[in-house]
Amino acid sequence: xPVTANLVKLLDKDYQDKPLAELVDAPVAALAGVSDRAAxxxxxxxxxxxxxxxxxxQYFRTAKAIADLxxxxx
Numbered sequence: 001x002p003v004t005a006n007l008v009k010l011l012d013k014d015y016q017d018k019p020l021a022e023l024v025d026a027p028v029a030a031l032a033g034v035s036d037r038a039a040x041x042x043x044x045x046x047x048x049x050x051x052x053x054x055x056x057x058q059y060f061r062t063a064k065a066i067a068d069l070x071x072x073x074x
Contacts, residue, residue: 024052 007023008016015023015030023030028051029039048054 024050024055026051028054 005020010032011018011023012030012032015026018026027039028034028042028048029036030051031054034042042048042054046057046059048057054060
């Protein structure tokens with residue numbers, strides 16, 4: 001079953017029509033709002049170069065889990 005998602009507002013224009021399989025290998029700067037300079041800082045600080053690496057990062061997964069759990073702890 002194919003998966004579709006409207007990613008227009010989430011990605012830079014050059015990446016909006018790419019399939020998900022290609023997006024995981026796209027640079028972090030392909031995300032809307034992430035500049036090349038910010039992506040370079042992320043790479044330098046955490047060694048993360050692609051959207052897939054960012055999404056699978058233990059730091060970001062942990063932060064997401066804590067933020068989600070905090071919503072229920074109010």
